[in-house]
Structure formats: C-alpha cells, structure tokens
Amino acid sequence: MLEFGSASADATPNDLIKDTTEADFMADVIETSQTVPVIVDFWAPWCGPCKTLGPALEAEVTAAKGAVKMVKVNVDENQMIAGQLRIQSIPTVYAFWQGQPVDGFQGAISPGEIKSFVEKVGTMGGGAADDGGLEEAVEAAEAMLAEGAAVDAAQTFAAILGEEPQNAAAYSGLARAHLAMGEVEQADGLLGTAPDEIFDTPELEAARAQVALAKQAADAGPVAELKAAVEANPDDHQSALDLATALHAEGDVEAAIETLLTSIRRDMEWNEGAAKAQLFTIFDALKPQDPLVLKGRRKLSSILFA
DSSP states (O other), X not given: OOOTTOXXXXXOHHHHEEEOOTTTHIIIIIIGGGTXXXXXXXXXXTOHHXXXXXXXXXXXXXXXXXXXXXXXXXXXXXXXXXXXXXOOSSSEEEEEETTEEEEEEESOOOHHHHHHHHHHHHHHHHOOOOOTTHHHHHHHHHHHHHTTOHHHHHHHHHHHXXXXXXXXXXXXXXXXXXXXXXXXXXXXXXXXXXXXXXXXSHHHHHHHHHHHHHHHHTTOOOHHHHHHHHHXXXXXXXXXXXXXHHHXXXXXXXXXXHHHHHHHHHOTTGGGTHHHHHHHHHHHHSOTTOHHHHHHHHHHHHHHXX
16 A cells, blocks of 8 residues: 555556445545545446546546545446435546545546646645645634634635635635625625636535525524424424524524434425435535534435435
C-alpha cells in the first residue's frame, strides 16, 4: 500500500485504478482513503458522457503517479451504493479522503478542469500547495463566522476573492456571511453570479441549500400547532413537511431530520418525494461528515433498502 501522501513513480495503472462492488467498496474506498485520496467515478455503460470522462480521469490519475487513486462504480450493478451516496445523475465523481467525501462534481467537465480536480485531490494526501496563505485566511474567516462576527468574516472572504476570484470556499463563505447578516437576497444573488469554474462545486451547492432553507424559514409556521396536527394525523404529510421546516428554522436540525425520516417511512412517494427532497436539502446545507448527516443517511438507507 502507498504510504501517507506518497507518490510512487513505480505505481502502475492497475495499482491506481480499479472497479469495485458493494462488497469491496469499504476496503477499496473508505479504508484506502485513510492513507491516499481516492476518486470515485460513478458511471453506467449506457451513459454517453461517462465514456469520455472516465478515460480522461484515468489518464490524469495515472499522470499523478500515486498521489491519488481511482475507483469506478457501475451504478447499474451497485444500486445500493448509489442510493446511499445520493447519486441522482451520472457521471458523478466524488473524492474521498480519510473515509469521507470531501469534493466532487456532476456531469462532464473540460480537460483542464479534470486536471485541476485531480491535482487538488492529490494535494490532500501530501499537504496543500503554497497558496500564499489563502487557506489560512479562509479558516480564519470561517472561525469569525462561527463566532458570530459575520461582518468581519464577509470582509475577509471578500479580500480573499480579491486575490483569487475562483476560490470556492471563500465564495461560499461570503454568501453564508450574508445569510448570517439576514441578507438572504444578497446571498442568493451572489451565488447566482458565481464564476462558471466554481458554479457547481460542493461548497457553493451547500451555500445554495442554506439559502433555500433560509427562504423557507421566513414562511415557517408555529411549531406547536404543526406538532399537534401531525400527532392528530401521522399521515398528514404536508403538516409533517411544514413542521420539519419550522423546526429547522428554530435551529432544531436533528428534530427536523427525524420528522422527515418518519414521513418518508410512512410514504416516501408522497408529493413526488417531497420529504426526501427536503431531507437532501438539509443534508446539502451541512458538511458531508457532520454527525447528523451521517446518522440521517444511515437511517434513510435502512428505510430505502429495507
């Protein structure tokens, strides 16, 4: 096995790239990514864009000479994995590091973007490249935001974007700072005008989910009344959905997730899967490794694949 963050010139494509199954996913992806980043390509034989993206990814992974590995998942043959990781369209690519999904994208992207993506993932195992201190600045701004200093955080994120306009973390942070200041429309507008290169990044998708939830919060009903309605009629799925929205608006994210899971368990197809869609919006707004997300996804999987 490759050492932590190492890049072996002797590594062969067979060592770096492989197909996996549901039985081997834990070993091939979760365990392997503890020591070297793993790019997972979700594809299907009938998918046209997959036929272009897959070989391009393989070429860049091979060129990285061991800094990153690649695992391919045929979603037709491994539907449980696809469901658990919420693969809604293909091609979808996730990067795993130390057992967690940390980056990714959907759809075909340009050769230059593929190269940049692989290089970025490769640095996770061997330390980030010198970026002039921007990563530290992002971390400092995130700390300000977490402490409630939204204005200072916004100024710092803006300064970072002045140096690197395509910094997805700073762009997302600036939008979230606007949200923290109650400026929902400004956050929404900022995300709508993001540069093409970072428009669909996980960081911005997470911020968009937070904007969507903030908009819903403005119309959230009284929790007590909605709880009474659901208790009176557990199959009143609209009230359950509204209750989850109200609970989330009050900051009780765990209760919102549990309410939606209960609704899904009773009728997952109600209103074209509205409860499941809302649940995914909450998941998207949180970090992938957040305990609430991990616990919620496990419970959802047990419902879907029972």
